[in-house]
Amino acid sequence: QQQVKQSPQSLIVQKGGISIINCAYENTAFDYFPWYQQFPGKGPALLIAIRPDVSEKKEGRFTISFNKSAKQFSLHIMDSQPGDSATYFCAASTPRDSSYKLIFGSGTRLLVRP
Amino acid sequence: GAGVSQSPSNKVTEKGKDVELRCDPISGHTALYWYRQSLGQGLEFLIYFQGNSAPDKSGLPSDRFSAERTGGSVSTLTIQRTQQEDSAVYLCASSLVGGNRAFFGQGTRLTVV
Numbered sequence: 126q127q128q129v130k131q132s133p134q135s136l137i138v139q140k141g142g143i144s145i146i147n148c149a150y151e152n153t154a155f156d157y158f159p160w161y162q163q164f165p166g167k168g169p170a171l172l173i174a175i176r177p178d179v180s181e182k183k184e185g186r187f188t189i190s191f192n193k194s195a196k197q198f199s200l201h202i203m204d205s206q207p208g209d210s211a212t213y214f215c216a217a218s219t220p221r222d223s224s225y226k227l228i229f230g231s232g233t234r235l236l237v238r239p
Numbered sequence: 240g241a242g243v244s245q246s247p248s249n250k251v252t253e254k255g256k257d258v259e260l261r262c263d264p265i266s267g268h269t270a271l272y273w274y275r276q277s278l279g280q281g282l283e284f285l286i287y288f289q290g291n292s293a294p295d296k297s298g299l300p301s302d303r304f305s306a307e308r309t310g311g312s313v314s315t316l317t318i319q320r321t322q323q324e325d326s327a328v329y330l331c332a333s334s335l336v337g338g339n340r341a342f343f344g345q346g347t348r349l350t351v352v
Contacts, residue, residue, distance in 0.1 A: 161343075168330055168343030168345045170343070171341070171342070223295070224272075224294060225334075226295060227282070229283075231281040232280075232281050
């Protein structure tokens with residue numbers, strides 16, 4: 126119930142291509158879905174987040190698509206750049222859990238080839 | 240400082256020793272979290288502080304793990320009698336209120352030999 130399943134585990138994309146990372150969840154009480162970007166040796170940094178009342182959110186080259194009925198959400202990176210090479214984590218939290226702790230997916234290692 | 244600060248950055252300890260990991264959250268952030276990231280794994284929640292109290296300790300893996308927070312600011316995660324399976328990166332995060340826009344520190348890489 127508390128799991129967030131993320132795929133693929135790793136992804137290689139050519140510069141200029143579209144990177145797509147998918148996540149699925151079971152707990153319908155989740156109401157906050159952030160994506161974090163992590164570079165080696167650094168802590169995760171919030172990239173973009175969405176709530177289930179919208180189906181899409183776009184910030185620059187990054188877009189979250191959200192499908193509430195399928196309990197799935199995905200991150201799309203348009204015009205992928207070598208500087209986007211990092212590990213990406215999806216996450217979810219629920220207000221029913223008073224700590225608002227984040228439940229993370231297992232991560233996707235993205236490599237963008239020049 | 241502007242961000243979440245953790246120390247030390249790296250810690251190598253012998254099996255059976257106790258270690259203390261420190262987190263200095265962003266000033267004014269009342270919520271503080273500890274997560275653990277094992278090699279190649281996702282982030283695993285350990286404990287949540289709101290102010291100085293810890294209403295959610297559900298992620299602490301054993302009674303060898305404890306944490307405290309003082310003055311609504313600095314937090315210390317203590318691992319007693321360290322085991323090799325404790326080797327991981329320990330990440331601290333803080334937010335203004337619980338959950339939303341949690342900011343992470345760079346982590347402490349703990350290696351138990």
